[in-house]
Amino acid sequence: MAFSDLSFDSALADRLAWQQAGDDRPVFVEETGHAVLPDAFDTLVEGTAAWLLDQGITAGDRVAVWLPNKLEWMMLLFGCARIGATVAAVNTRYRTAELSHILSSSGARMLIFDAKSQHSDFYGMIGELDFSKLPDLKALVSLDPNADRLAPVGGLPVQHFGRHALPGRTVTRTGTADSPLILFTTSGTTNLPKLVLHLQRTVGWHANQCVSAFGFDEPTARYMAVMPFCGVFGIVPTLTSIASGAPIYLNEVFNLGLALKTAKDNAITHMFGSDDMFVQMWETDKSAFDVARICGFASFTPGIEEKLARIAATGVPLAGLYGASELNALYSIQSLDLPVAERLRGGGQPAAGKDASIRVRNPETGELCPANEVGILEFRTAGNFVGYYRNPEATEKAIDEEGYFNSGDAGYLREDGSFVYLARNGDFLRLSGFLTDPKEIEEVIEGFPGVEKCQVVGIPVDGKTRTFAFVVSENGPLEEAAILEQASARLAHYKIPVRIIQLDAFPTTESANGLKIQKNKLREQAEQIITAGD
Known part of the structure; x- marks a missing residue:
C-alpha cells in the first residue's frame, strides 16, 4: 500500500518500485495524451523541490497555488511535501477579495498562478491586490512562458515556473508525516473562508483507506480527474489513484x-x-x-x-x-x-x-x-x-x-x-458545487457605499441554486447595476446575486434571542420576483 509511512515520498517510492518490477502504468495522462510514468513524475517532483528551495522556500513556508488541474499542480504539491512546505489551495474561480484573504490569512510567501485564459485574467486580478496588507508575500510566479515580459506587481517581478527549466539535482528530503501539507478553504462565520489545515499523514491515511473502499485497487481501474484540485473533492481521488497505481486522466476543467x-x-x-x-x-x-x-x-x-x-x-x-x-x-x-x-x-x-x-x-x-x-x-x-x-x-x-x-x-x-x-444545519448554500456561507456575500456587499445591511438567500433558477440579495439603506435609493458590477469584481462568478433588491426593512420575528430575520419570507419574495420576471 502506498503512503506506507503516511508521507508523500513513500507514495512515489512505491510507484517507482512497481515500475521497476514491470508495472508500466502511467501516473498521469494529460489532455494531450502525454503519459507521465512514475520515474518521469518523480524527476519532475525532485526538480520542483529544488526549484522551490532556490526561490527561498523552505520547510514551514506556504506556497499559494492558483491553477486548474494541470500536471504542475501535482508537481508543486509533491515538491512542497518533499521539502516540508505547505500548499495554500486557491480556487481558480476566486476573485481579488477572496485571493487577498487567502494570501493574508495563510501568510503565503509565494503565489503561483496560471497564464491568462478565456475564463480568468489571473495577472490582472493580482494587480488589484493591496500589497501593503500582504507583508509575507515575496514572490509572484506564472506558468505563462512569457512571464518575464509581465511588469512587476506590488514591487515584485513575475517569474516563470515550467517543467522544462527545472534544476537537475537532488534535494534533502525534510518533509515528514507530520508536516503541514495543504490549506483548503471553507465557509466560515465571518465574511471570508477559514483555512482548513491537513498534515501529510491525515491526507495520506485517508487516501489509503479509499483504495479498497472505492475499488481503486482493481487492476484495470482508471480515474478521470475532473473536479478541481483546489478542493478535497479533486485532491482525494487523485491521491487515492496514486496510492493504488490506477492511472489518472487529467481534465483541466x-x-x-x-x-x-x-x-x-x-x-x-x-x-x-x-x-x-x-x-x-x-x-x-x-x-x-x-x-x-x-x-x-x-x-x-x-x-x-x-x-x-x-x-x-x-x-x-x-x-x-x-x-x-x-x-x-x-x-x-x-x-x-x-x-x-x-x-x-x-x-x-x-x-x-x-x-x-x-x-x-x-x-x-x-x-x-x-x-x-x-x-x-x-x-x-x-x-x-x-x-x-x-x-x-x-x-x-x-x-x-x-x-x-x-x-x-x-x-x-x-x-x-x-x-x-x-x-x-442552517442557511449554507451549495453553489456550483461549493458549500458557501451567505455571510461571505453579504459582508462584501455591505462594504459598498450606501449599503447598510444585506441578506442573501438561495433560490432555484433554471435548475441551479443562485443567490438573490436584499439590501437596506438609510441614504436613499441604491443603484442595483452598480452594486452588481462591484460584486462581480470581488466575488467568484457563482456567488454573484442574480438580482439585488432594496427594501425598507427586512421581515423579522421575535425569538428568545431577540429579533430574527425571516429568511423564508425573503426566499418567497425572491422566487416571486424571478417568476414574475420583474
Whole structure:
C-alpha cells in the first residue's frame, strides 16, 4: 500500500518500485495524451523541490497555488511535501477579495498562478491586490512562458515556473508525516473562508483507506480527474489513484465534450463529480458509462433527483457521497447494493470502515441520538483535519475534547452503522458545487457605499441554486447595476446575486434571542420576483 509511512515520498517510492518490477502504468495522462510514468513524475517532483528551495522556500513556508488541474499542480504539491512546505489551495474561480484573504490569512510567501485564459485574467486580478496588507508575500510566479515580459506587481517581478527549466539535482528530503501539507478553504462565520489545515499523514491515511473502499485497487481501474484540485473533492481521488497505481486522466476543467472523449477513449472506470455533470454526460452520450464501476456524486443541483434515479435504474453505478474539507472528500459512499432511492442519498459507509467513529447529536438537548433519529453529524477519524489555520477559537468550537468534528450537517445513522446526510444545519448554500456561507456575500456587499445591511438567500433558477440579495439603506435609493458590477469584481462568478433588491426593512420575528430575520419570507419574495420576471 502506498503512503506506507503516511508521507508523500513513500507514495512515489512505491510507484517507482512497481515500475521497476514491470508495472508500466502511467501516473498521469494529460489532455494531450502525454503519459507521465512514475520515474518521469518523480524527476519532475525532485526538480520542483529544488526549484522551490532556490526561490527561498523552505520547510514551514506556504506556497499559494492558483491553477486548474494541470500536471504542475501535482508537481508543486509533491515538491512542497518533499521539502516540508505547505500548499495554500486557491480556487481558480476566486476573485481579488477572496485571493487577498487567502494570501493574508495563510501568510503565503509565494503565489503561483496560471497564464491568462478565456475564463480568468489571473495577472490582472493580482494587480488589484493591496500589497501593503500582504507583508509575507515575496514572490509572484506564472506558468505563462512569457512571464518575464509581465511588469512587476506590488514591487515584485513575475517569474516563470515550467517543467522544462527545472534544476537537475537532488534535494534533502525534510518533509515528514507530520508536516503541514495543504490549506483548503471553507465557509466560515465571518465574511471570508477559514483555512482548513491537513498534515501529510491525515491526507495520506485517508487516501489509503479509499483504495479498497472505492475499488481503486482493481487492476484495470482508471480515474478521470475532473473536479478541481483546489478542493478535497479533486485532491482525494487523485491521491487515492496514486496510492493504488490506477492511472489518472487529467481534465483541466470540466468540459462536456472532453469528459465524454476521455471516458470513452480510455475506458474510465472511476468518475466523481456533481450530480449535474453525470446528467449532462448521460443525456449527451450514454456510452461514456459502458465500463464505469463507480460514479460517485455530490448533490449540488436542486430538482435533479428524478433524472438521477432514472439514470441509476438503467444500471449506471451512481452512488451518493459525503465529504468536507475538514474530513476529506470520499469520506463515505452509499452501497451500490441498496435500492436506488437509498443509494442516491448523501452519506453511506465510511471509507475507513471500523476505524471511523460517527455519532449524531440532538442540537436541542445535547444528547446522542439513536439510529434513525435526525441530529447533527459528528466524526472522528485519523484523516480529520488538525484545525483551522491561525484560528484557535474556530478550531476549539469545531473539535471537541474527544476529537470529534462537529460538522454542522443534519443527518442520521442507519442500523447497519452507515449514515444519511440530509442538509446543512442552517442557511449554507451549495453553489456550483461549493458549500458557501451567505455571510461571505453579504459582508462584501455591505462594504459598498450606501449599503447598510444585506441578506442573501438561495433560490432555484433554471435548475441551479443562485443567490438573490436584499439590501437596506438609510441614504436613499441604491443603484442595483452598480452594486452588481462591484460584486462581480470581488466575488467568484457563482456567488454573484442574480438580482439585488432594496427594501425598507427586512421581515423579522421575535425569538428568545431577540429579533430574527425571516429568511423564508425573503426566499418567497425572491422566487416571486424571478417568476414574475420583474
